[in-house]
Amino acid sequence: MILAGHLLLPDDDRPGHARLATGTVRLDGEQIVEVIECPADQFPQSIAAAGPQSLSTPGFIDTHLHLPQFDTIGAHGLPLLEWLDGVTFPAERRWEDPDYARGMTQRVVDQLLAHGTTGICAYATVHHAGTHAAMEVARDAGLRGVIGQTLIERHAPDFLSRPAAQLLDETARLLDAFPPDGSGVRSGGSSGGRVSAAVTPRFAITCTAEFMAEMGQLAAERDAFIQSHLAETVPECEFIAELFDGTSYVDVYGDAGLLTPKSIYGHGIYLDSDDRKSLAQTGAMIAHCPTANSFLRSGTMDRRSHRARDVRTTLGSDIGGGYERSMVRVGRAMIEAAASFASVPAKELPGASEAWWQITTGNAKALGWSDGGRLAAGASADVVVIEPDIRWLPAVDQPENEPLVDPLALLMWAWDDRWVKQTLVRGQPAYDTTSN
Ligand code: GUN
Ligand code: ZN
Numbered sequence: 001m002i003l004a005g006h007l008l009l010p011d012d013d014r015p016g017h018a019r020l021a022t023g024t025v026r027l028d029g030e031q032i033v034e035v036i037e038c039p040a041d042q043f044p045q046s047i048a049a050a051g052p053q054s055l056s057t058p059g060f061i062d063t064h065l066h067l068p069q070f071d072t073i074g075a076h077g078l079p080l081l082e083w084l085d086g087v088t089f090p091a092e093r094r095w096e097d098p099d100y101a102r103g104m105t106q107r108v109v110d111q112l113l114a115h116g117t118t119g120i121c122a123y124a125t126v127h128h129a130g131t132h133a134a135m136e137v138a139r140d141a142g143l144r145g146v147i148g149q150t151l152i153e154r155h156a157p158d159f160l161s162r163p164a165a166q167l168l169d170e171t172a173r174l175l176d177a178f179p180p181d182g183s184g185v186r187s188g189g190s191s192g193g194r195v196s197a198a199v200t201p202r203f204a205i206t207c208t209a210e211f212m213a214e215m216g217q218l219a220a221e222r223d224a225f226i227q228s229h230l231a232e233t234v235p236e237c238e239f240i241a242e243l244f245d246g247t248s249y250v251d252v253y254g255d256a257g258l259l260t261p262k263s264i265y266g267h268g269i270y271l272d273s274d275d276r277k278s279l280a281q282t283g284a285m286i287a288h289c290p291t292a293n294s295f296l297r298s299g300t301m302d303r304r305s306h307r308a309r310d311v312r313t314t315l316g317s318d319i320g321g322g323y324e325r326s327m328v329r330v331g332r333a334m335i336e337a338a339a340s341f342a343s344v345p346a347k348e349l350p351g352a353s354e355a356w357w358q359i360t361t362g363n364a365k366a367l368g369w370s371d372g373g374r375l376a377a378g379a380s381a382d383v384v385v386i387e388p389d390i391r392w393l394p395a396v397d398q399p400e401n402e403p404l405v406d407p408l409a410l411l412m413w414a415w416d417d418r419w420v421k422q423t424l425v426r427g428q429p430a431y432d433t434t435s436n
Contacts, residue, residue: 001027001427003385004043005054006393007035007375010361011353018356020407025056027381030426035375053393055411057356058373059118059382059423060327061363064227064266064287064316066123067134067147068092068101070108073320080233080296083321085157091320092125092150093159101130105137112143113423113431115326116384119364119372120145121227121264121287121316123200126152126160128170135178139193142425144372144382146225148200149174151215155205164211168218171199175222196225203229204240204252216257225262225367228253230286231275232267233298250275259284262368266318267292268306269299280310285366290333292318300337304344314366315358328415331355352409381427386411386419 003025011019023037024044068091075087095101101124112120120138124131124147131149138147151167152160174197181196199219201207207215219226231237231249240249250271253259261283268286271279279286288303306313316322317330324330331352338349350358364373371379392410394401403410423431 002044003027003054003056003383005040005056007037008055008057008356008360009035009375010357014353016357016362017353018360018408019353020055025375025383027383027424027427030381032375032377032379032381032383034377053387054421055386055388056375057116057384057386058360058364058375058379059384059425060116060359061119061367061369061373062112062117062317062327062330063121063264063285063314063363063367064289065120065319065322067105067108068095068125069320070111071104071320073323075320076295078296079235080298080321081235081239083296088320089157089160093157095125095127095130096159098127098129098133101125101127102133102137105134109138109141109143110431111325113141113425114420115417116386116420116423117325117327118143118382118384118423118425118430119367119369120147121198121225121367122147123150123202123227124148126150126162126167128174132174132177135174135195135197139178139195142194142428142430144194144369144380144425146196146198146227147178148198148225148227151199151201151211152206153208153211156202161206164208164214167211168214171197171215172218175218175224180222180224198225198227200227201258203236204249205236205243209244209252209256212253212256212258219260219262220257223262225264226258226260227264228258228266230265230268231270232293233296234270237270248272248275250278253284254278254282261285264314266316267298267301268311269293269301271306273309276306276309276311279306279312283312285312285314287314287316287318288334288337289316289318289322290337291324291330292321293337294333295323296321300340302341303334303338303350304341304348312366314363326415326417327359328412331359332412332415334358352406352412355412356408381424383422383424384420385422385424387421388414388419389416390414
């Protein structure tokens with residue numbers, strides 16, 4: 001298959017930014033085998049898919065979301081800890097039934113693909129069978145990513161709390177079934193899946209230091225991703241200080257061996273310079289979740305300061321604390337959050353080219369997915385075909401009317417999910433409106 005039209009490519013001249021080009025992308029099986037930049041009048045005669053007005057981008061990557069929370073998006077007005085108790089824990093309880101978890105994950109996967117998301121770092125629930133079922137669904141849909149059984153030992157309702165030994169054993173079994181290299185066998189098919197298990201303490205409030213140290217050991221033995229939450233709200237940080245005798249929140253995780261280059265911590269709003277130093281030194285990442293931070297009124301994360309101190313950052317929707325299923329709009333929220341720091345000069349704010357890069361190449365790079373997040377020969381054929389209905393290119397009969405706005409900014413700020421025409425995973429249409 002050949003896709004032709006506009007392409008979103010990493011800008012090699014400006015690391016951390018994306019750029020637009022015209023050209024063709026040839027797919028063969030599960031891979032992109034060739035990308036050629038050329039003017040539209042040199043496109044091949046028979047274009048199998050897309051066209052000159054279309055934009056093909058790498059599949060979007062969401063580095064922090066909660067699968068069981070898609071049906072509870074929109075519970076506004078509660079701060080984090082009350083929101084967890086009142087809305088989120090009851091929602092997660094429904095995953096006691098693995099069939100419910102399976103059915104819900106299928107609905108979630110359909111939504112992700114319809115929004116162009118092909119890669120995820122996701123939390124399931126504390127339920128082992130439900131998590132296993134969710135991982136099978138995500139893997140069989142062809143998604144790439146890590147999913148974790150959410151580990152809760154204490155400070156949560158009894159119906160969501162489990163003994164540490166049981167949770168460690170269950171996590172180890174998920175790592176057996178879905179190993180970190182993503183080679184888990186796909187049910188009913190010959191090719192391997194791309195979903196692996198992650199060690200996923202919900203946050204340090206729900207786990208003792210001893211339990212987390214065992215998790216750190218397990219993650220090290222298996223070279224597994226670690227996901228958790230960090231410094232999202234002031235009351236949460238105060239509770240951590242109480243539980244861990246004043247040890248800093250970052251050190252609580254560090255002492256347990258949970259700060260590694262494969263650790264992804266959601267939020268990271270309330271961090272001081274020592275915390276940032278520890279994160280930078282260990283390579284642990286902060287998943288910036290701007291829509292959740294504004295929705296739960298947790299605060300505004302200072303991405304610029306984190307990056308200036310070499311803290312690695314990614315971007316995530318944090319559904320359902322976040323309300324936004326489109327990573328393009330989460331990218332937009334990243335710009336808005338940065339702009340809310342009034343003292344930052346406009347020219348130093350991230351622009352659309354940085355946000356487009358972050359939701360594709362940037363997130364992939366941070367996760368070590370060297371063949372993901374890019375339209376390039378050898379990359380996995382995870383591609384979104386987009387057809388904007390606004391005039392984002394000069395009309396064919398009016399080539400002199402050059403755009404007055406950066407086209408990448410126009411597309412991001414005017415974004416409409418109906419523009420997603422096709423989402424390909426491993427070269428196969430997994431969401432397709434073109435056949436209707
Ligand atoms: N902290 C612990 N659990 C959660 C969760 O589910 N969502 C958010 N936003 N923060 C958390
Ligand atoms: Zn979260």
